[in-house]
Amino acid sequence: MDPGESGPQGGLERHLYDVVVVGAGGAGLRAAIAAHDAGAKVAIVCKSLLGKAHTVMAEGGIAAAMGNLYAEDNWQVHFRDTMRGGKMLNNWRMAQLHAQEAPDRVLELEEWGALFDRTDDGLISQRDFGGHRYARLAHVGDRTGLEMIRTLQQRAVDLGIDVFMECTVTELFRDETGPRPRISGAFAYWRETGRFIVFESPTVVLATGGIGKSYQVTSNSWEYTGDGHALAMRAGASLINMEFVQFHPTGMVWPPSVKGILVTESVRGDGGVLKNSEGERFMFDYIPEFFKAETADTVEEAEGWYTDKKNHRRPPELLPRDEVARAINSEIKAGRGSPHGGVFLDIASRRDAEFIRRRLPSMYHQFRELADVDITAEPMEVGPTCHYVMGGVEVDADTEQSIVEGLYAAGEVAGGMHGSNRLGGNSLSDLLVFGRRAGHNAAYHSHRLGGARPTVSDSQVKAAAAAALAPFEIAQDPGRRGENPYTIQKDLQDVMQRLVGIIRTAEELEASLGEIARLKERATRLAVEGHRQYNPGWHLALDLANMLVVSECIAKAALERQESRGGHTRDDFPGPDPSWGARNLVLTLPGGDFTAPVHLRHQPLPVMPDDLKTLFDQ
Missing domain, CATH: 1.20.58.100 (Fumarate reductase/succinate dehydrogenase flavoprotein-like, C-terminal domain)
Structure with missing residues (x-):
């Protein structure tokens, strides 16, 4: 019996497309635009309302080596920062393409109407962020993700791309009649009515985001239930790097009305500092020897900075996210946490109220309205919050295609780009760079098939x-x-x-x-x-x-x-092991049955070419 309908397929819709994009965040929208520009008939299928993607939570900026503040910044330095941030477990080719192409993707957004903050010279302004040697995050106050979504969404609507909102994909179809299995479409349902939809398409681009709703305390919204990761596995694709889950250092822990909501890294980039219950600025105790050796000649604790070899001053609060999260966790475990199980993030004592309201308008208004917390007058209670999964669908670095023909992935649902830890700001440029690549290649794959399209039975x-x-x-x-x-x-x-x-x-x-x-x-x-x-x-x-x-x-x-x-x-096993730094763990689901145990195997990490290795000797 089919509740509310006259049969198991009551009201079934069928649609025919060249490319179906699942997800309408930055990666999904950019993929859809690229596929459309390549001549494909495209559908965007999103679980929530258009414009409500989790991309809007990325507030700090888009990492791109544009050199607008520091002329010596370039893609090689950005590549090196990304690899070091990921502890060298990144797919080197993805990190290279990302660093090389990110500036063009930012300028493209500007051409489409994005309104970035400017320098005094009229260039796109760029700010400091953890793990980045130079200030390279192009930003729109502290609402960069929102501006990205607004711009990409408007572009997609202007192009006339079909959008299926509040529509959830539950299965990917494969045609197994040829020499090898290939994607043939997707099965979905309307969340409002429960009616079923069949999308017939030789390509599917997964852009479904992350997995955070598997945890109690998370910055992720209700949509982040790992749909794309699991859909890919059930269709025969593999996942990599799934052990690496990023806990953002600064999610609100109090009051309850804002528990789990992120405090953007921009607060620390604009001068905010972390203090324990004893009022000590503890991050100086957690600067790893690696960073001291590589970037710090002197530590000026009185001024609150360490100074790198080019005389750029950087706060220890802007170490990579994994380092900051572990430091906060250590202070809490040592009994020096805040009353509600976090630590204090203080910008009020270091910047005047006008500066904070101008640079961090969303942070100010959000916490003022939701929690009656005035960040211009008092510190925030923050702690590590499940935020991002570095692992995802194993894809080809250049095309974003998985091991299943016709199945592509981009954004947080794809693995490899960030290695074992993602640098702040790299998420938004990741969406743009690899969303575009996935969309283009999906469209080309569809065109190459001509009339020999796979079918859904x-x-x-x-x-x-x-x-x-x-x-x-x-x-x-x-x-x-x-x-x-x-x-x-x-x-x-x-x-x-x-x-x-x-x-x-x-x-x-x-x-x-x-x-x-x-x-x-x-x-x-x-x-x-x-x-x-x-x-x-x-x-x-x-x-x-x-x-x-x-x-x-x-x-x-x-x-x-x-x-x-x-x-x-x-x-x-408290330290890194060089033997583990040369391999990925690959996960598959035999038979596509979710009740079956997941299978795990080891796989050598792709070998970086010698010309890129030399960058780490400089």
Whole structure:
């Protein structure tokens, strides 16, 4: 029985496209624009409303070596910073392309109407950010992501690209009649009515973002349930680097009304400092020897800076995010945390109120309105918050195609670019650079096929519909004891927060895998009451399969990697191990069945060419 409809395919829609882009954040919009410009018929499918993508949360800026403040900045320095920030586990080719192409992508945004802050000379202004040697983040106050989305969205609408809003993809179709499997389309449903949609397309670009809703405390919004990661695995693609989860150093921990909301790195870039409960500015105690040796000749603690070899002064609060997050975590564990389990971020005592309101208008108004916190007059209580996953779909660096023909990925859902730790600001330029590449190559792939397009069979559509409706069937079966999706999500978030958090041990990771296996078994009995219309319980039931698979990938890879590197810290293996620095962990899902155990294997890291290696000798 199909609740609310007259059959399992009641009201089924079918659409034919050259390229289907899943996700409408920066990567998805840029991919759609590129595919359209290459002559493809394009659809954008987004889980939420257009314009509500998580890209708007990226407030600080777009990292691009434009040289507007420091003429000596160039793509080679940006490449080197990115590789060092990722602890050399990055895909070198992706890091190279990103550094080389980011300036052009920023200028392109400006041509399309983005209104950047300017220098006195009228150039695009650039600000300091953690891990970047030079000030290179092009910015629009502290709402850069919002301006990017506004600009790209307007461009996509002007081009007439079809958009399916509040529409969730639950399956990717593969045509297996040829010499090798290839993407043939996607199955989705309208969140408002529950009616099903079939997209027939020889290419799909995944731009679905991250996995943060598997954790209790996260900056991520409700959409971030690992959909793209899991869809790719179920279609036969592989994931890499999933053990590396970035905990942003400064998410609000108090008041409860803003718990988990990020305090942009721009606050520290514009002079904010971190203090413990004793009023000490503790970050000077956590400058790694690597950074002291590479960048610091002198430390002027009285002025609050360390000075690099070119006489540029930098605060230790702008070390890479993994270093800052671990330092905050150490202060909290040592009993020097704030009353609500964080530390204090203070800009009020270092900048006047007019400066703060001008440079950080969104931060000021957001916390004033939501929490009655005046950042011009008092410090904020902040702590590490699950923010970003460095791991994702394994793609070809130049084309962004996965190991499955016709399946592409860009943005946070793709792996490799950031290695074990992402530098702030690299996310927005990542979206632009690789979103464009994914869209172009998807369009070219579709054109090359001509009339020999893969097909979607009726049996595939019926199977996808039956899988989506299974929670209703279980609820109506008096002989089966159903499980509540909200209970399972709560239990999963507890497991991930408690056992797979910022500091990990083998014992806890093994326990987490046991818990996740039990949750996966319980999830086979998810039961949902009611009808398909306006049913958030049903929506969550469909998301849970994705969350469980991705969580298993994180925990399994974290247990396997016996070292600490970037966003992955093992208490029982506290330092980096050179042998682990030369390999990736690759995860696959045999048979595409989410109830099956995830398979893990080791894979050598791509070897960097000698001409790029010399950059690290300078």
